[in-house]
Amino acid sequence: MSTGNDNALSLVVTGLKASVGGTEILHGIDLEVRPGQVVAIMGPNGSGKSTLSHVLMGRSGYTVTEGSARIGDTSFLEMPVWERARLGLFVAHQYPVEVPGVPMEKALEIAAGFQAGATDDAGGPIGDWKERLSREVKNVGFEPAMLSRAMNADLSGGEKKRNETLQITMLRPKIAVLDEIDSGLDVDGLKVVAKRLERATDEWGLGVLAITHYNRLLTELHADIIHVMVSGRIVATGGPEMATQLEATGYAQYIGEPTPA
Amino acid sequence: MVGELIEPGAFSEDQVAAISGEEFSKKRRTASLSRFLELGLPSQAEEDWRYSRIEELDLANFRPTVERPSLPASMQFGDGVGVREVINALEILAPRAYVALVRLLSDNGIAALAVTLNGWGVLTTDSSVVAVDHTTFGGGLSQSFGLDSVGELAQAFQPESVTVSLPDGVRMEGAVAVLHLLVDLPDRSGLPGTQGAALAASFPSSRIEVGEGSQVDLVEMFFPIPGSSANDLASLVVAQSEISVGQAANATLTTVQELGPEAWFVCHQASDVAKDASFTSFTVSVGGHYSRFRTDSRLSGTGGETRLLASYIGSDSQMHDFRTLQEHAAPRTHSDLLFKGAVADEAKSVYSGLIRIEKGATKSAAFQTNKNLVLSEGAHADSVPNLDIEENDVKCSHASTVGPVDADQRYYLESRGIPTPVAESLIVEGFFSEMAERSPVGAVEPVIKDKVARLLGQAILPETGSGVSGAAFEDLA
Numbered sequence: 001m002s003t004g005n006d007n008a009l010s011l012v013v014t015g016l017k018a019s020v021g022g023t024e025i026l027h028g029i030d031l032e033v034r035p036g037q038v039v040a041i042m043g044p045n046g047s048g049k050s051t052l053s054h055v056l057m058g059r060s061g062y063t064v065t066e067g068s069a070r071i072g073d074t075s076f077l078e079m080p081v082w083e084r085a086r087l088g089l090f091v092a093h094q095y096p097v098e099v100p101g102v103p104m105e106k107a108l109e110i111a112a113g114f115q116a117g118a119t120d121d122a123g124g125p126i127g128d129w130k131e132r133l134s135r136e137v138k139n140v141g142f143e144p145a146m147l148s149r150a151m152n153a154d155l156s157g158g159e160k161k162r163n164e165t166l167q168i169t170m171l172r173p174k175i176a177v178l179d180e181i182d183s184g185l186d187v188d189g190l191k192v193v194a195k196r197l198e199r200a201t202d203e204w205g206l207g208v209l210a211i212t213h214y215n216r217l218l219t220e221l222h223a224d225i226i227h228v229m230v231s232g233r234i235v236a237t238g239g240p241e242m243a244t245q246l247e248a249t250g251y252a253q254y255i256g257e258p259t260p261a
Numbered sequence: 262m263v264g265e266l267i268e269p270g271a272f273s274e275d276q277v278a279a280i281s282g283e284e285f286s287k288k289r290r291t292a293s294l295s296r297f298l299e300l301g302l303p304s305q306a307e308e309d310w311r312y313s314r315i316e317e318l319d320l321a322n323f324r325p326t327v328e329r330p331s332l333p334a335s336m337q338f339g340d341g342v343g344v345r346e347v348i349n350a351l352e353i354l355a356p357r358a359y360v361a362l363v364r365l366l367s368d369n370g371i372a373a374l375a376v377t378l379n380g381w382g383v384l385t386t387d388s389s390v391v392a393v394d395h396t397t398f399g400g401g402l403s404q405s406f407g408l409d410s411v412g413e414l415a416q417a418f419q420p421e422s423v424t425v426s427l428p429d430g431v432r433m434e435g436a437v438a439v440l441h442l443l444v445d446l447p448d449r450s451g452l453p454g455t456q457g458a459a460l461a462a463s464f465p466s467s468r469i470e471v472g473e474g475s476q477v478d479l480v481e482m483f484f485p486i487p488g489s490s491a492n493d494l495a496s497l498v499v500a501q502s503e504i505s506v507g508q509a510a511n512a513t514l515t516t517v518q519e520l521g522p523e524a525w526f527v528c529h530q531a532s533d534v535a536k537d538a539s540f541t542s543f544t545v546s547v548g549g550h551y552s553r554f555r556t557d558s559r560l561s562g563t564g565g566e567t568r569l570l571a572s573y574i575g576s577d578s579q580m581h582d583f584r585t586l587q588e589h590a591a592p593r594t595h596s597d598l599l600f601k602g603a604v605a606d607e608a609k610s611v612y613s614g615l616i617r618i619e620k621g622a623t624k625s626a627a628f629q630t631n632k633n634l635v636l637s638e639g640a641h642a643d644s645v646p647n648l649d650i651e652e653n654d655v656k657c658s659h660a661s662t663v664g665p666v667d668a669d670q671r672y673y674l675e676s677r678g679i680p681t682p683v684a685e686s687l688i689v690e691g692f693f694s695e696m697a698e699r700s701p702v703g704a705v706e707p708v709i710k711d712k713v714a715r716l717l718g719q720a721i722l723p724e725t726g727s728g729v730s731g732a733a734f735e736d737l738a
Contacts, residue, residue, distance in 0.1 A: 057676050060668065093676070096406065097669045101691025110687070111677035150691065151673070215335035 016067035035205035043229035088174030157184025194220030271324030300410035324377035324459035368703035370435030377465035429472035490532035520548035536562025560594035575608030
């Protein structure tokens with residue numbers, strides 16, 4: 001929900017082109033996510049939605065060939081991955097990987113030590129870390145015992161997505177890119193995760209860029225703006241009503257296939 | 262290999278004769294020496310020494326410690342010395358060993374302790390369990406696996422053996438620790454055949470017998486005394502460990518090698534596991550210029566089981582070299598091997614393992630896994646698993662991996678704002694944490710952590726506590 005405050009902390013992507021292995025996947029993306037806003041990118045498989053999340057976060061193998069991306073006044077496409085995160089960018093990964101032997105809680109706490117958003121003005125943690133952690137664990141319906149397990153080890157698809165959400169609440173980024181956070185979550189899980197993220201947009205003005213294939217995420221996490229992405233381009237932009245419309249018609253009208261009569 | 266006699270240098274019959282002992286032991290030494298001189302040092306063309314750096318070892322730089330080194334004043338105790346007193350005295354003598362032992366003392370307790378200096382026994386705390394024995398030698402168990410020429414050299418110059426013997430039906434509360442300290446030679450002047458000042462060659466050994474139904478945790482450590490040539494200059498340490506685990510007994514042996522960066526270390530660990538007995542060997546190798554463990558384990562009685570575990574970490578130009586044998590000589594025996602290592606800088610590692618299942622060892626199971634992290638372009642790891650199976654009704658598997666830190670794991674942590682070097686050290690620590698969890702005693706964990714931290718060139722990661730420790734990372738951020 002747009003609070004409209006402090007647009008100096010918006011994510012602004014301008015004319016972004018990127019390629020993988022010499023093949024251009026993104027052909028010039030423009031978008032903006034303001035603090036507190038939920039912006040959705042919908043589109044068929046293979047349209048470059050996940051590529052956008054990797055390019056923004058700086059995953060190796062993805063090359064930016066043109067364009068810019070910034071949070072506030074800070075351009076970040078030249079930064080190493082961890083500095084982008086420090087700037088306030090977070091990607092909830094579509095397939096969170098297991099990191100053997102690295103306990104979830106330890107990694108999170110070390111990560112928080114590097115995050116401006118996770119600390120107060122004096123550099124200390126916001127509130128009591130342990131107390132917040134146990135509260136947020138409850139909020140997203142994550143099993144507390146899993147905190148001492150290795151990161152993402154032996155978690156179900158849904159648990160992994162709850163874990164990604166938990167990390168957002170603890171690290172408090174400015175912008176969260178959700179790469180298919182709905183995949184793996186059952187109906188109840190989806191509700192819990194969407195509700196918590198929507199609350200975060202008010203709580204600290206989290207800006208959300210929700211990448212999804214299906215409407216079902218957006219019935220819970222209400223988008224202010226919806227972009228339709230096809231073949232590496234944004235081909236249509238609309239308001240929340242667009243999600244229901246897409247649910248009925250699919251993406252056919254945007255990919256040049258004949259619309260059924 | 263039939264060779265001509267090599268130049269004995271300081272490893273001569275005169276030096277063998279200089280070691281005090283009974284006539285029969287002198288004979289035995291002399292026989293071992295002549296076999297060594299006939300064979301010479303191994304060649305890297307031999308399968309067992311392939312990929313090693315044994316051909317770089319120049320014996321002419323070394324001379325054996327043939328006289329008992331004098332005990333430092335801080336270690337001179339009267340009769341009935343206690344474990345605590347010895348450990349406190351070690352604080353000055355060998356601080357790293359001290360730290361490990363104090364940790365061991367607090368986690369598991371130490372029931373008895375023996376200390377050797379360059380292989381000479383100098384101190385034991387409880388002679389009913391652990392003694393220094395210069396009249397009876399082992400060697401039979403090592404020999405039963407076939408001694409190479411370095412093993413013969415060890416048997417020629419081993420001054421005495423630490424013996425740990427547990428009668429039947431004893432359950433030790435607390436570990437039995439054997440600490441091998443390495444010191445300067447009292448006299449480093451060269452001998453005929455050596456090149457200038459000689460460096461110390463030491464031949465520590467231990468024989469462990471665990472009686473039927475007994476239970477014990479053993480710890481064997483190899484440490485230099487700081488400031489001695491054994492720490493800063495080259496030294497040669499050739500060790501032998503023999504462990505017989507009696508029927509239905511349960512024994513663990515943790516070996517920590519933390520020698521100085523110039524040390525040459527060659528260790529042969531031979532074990533025999535009787536019917537329904539269980540043996541765990543856990544090796545941590547972090548020191549040395551060249552460090553080799555040959556770990557041979559025989560399951561000679563029905564239902565016996567052995568777990569062979571090792572962690573090794575190489576930096577600079579170190580080489581860690583492991584040769585293992587899981588020999589199943591009886592039915593329903595079980596062996597499980599997991600060796601995990603990391604190499605950085607220009608370091609190298611070699612793992613070569615054999616599972617041998619003899620005819621008649623039916624319904625046996627043997628597993629062998631070797632995993633290597635290669636942390637820099639100049640580092641290298643070789644992994645060679647082998648099977649030799651003469652029985653059909655068995656279960657066997659082996660697996661090995663060699664590769665860099667997983668890029669996806671690193672990306673995941675980086676995407677949470679964790680700087681690359683911290684992410685990598687977390688992953689490396691995580692790689693070894695599985696080993697620390699399986700360690701029979703707690704003492705090895707700080708040894709691994711400390712080496713990981715040093716190798717990644719940064720402070721040890723803070724323990725997670727109650728707060729966020731951002732300040733600790735300011736230098737990096």
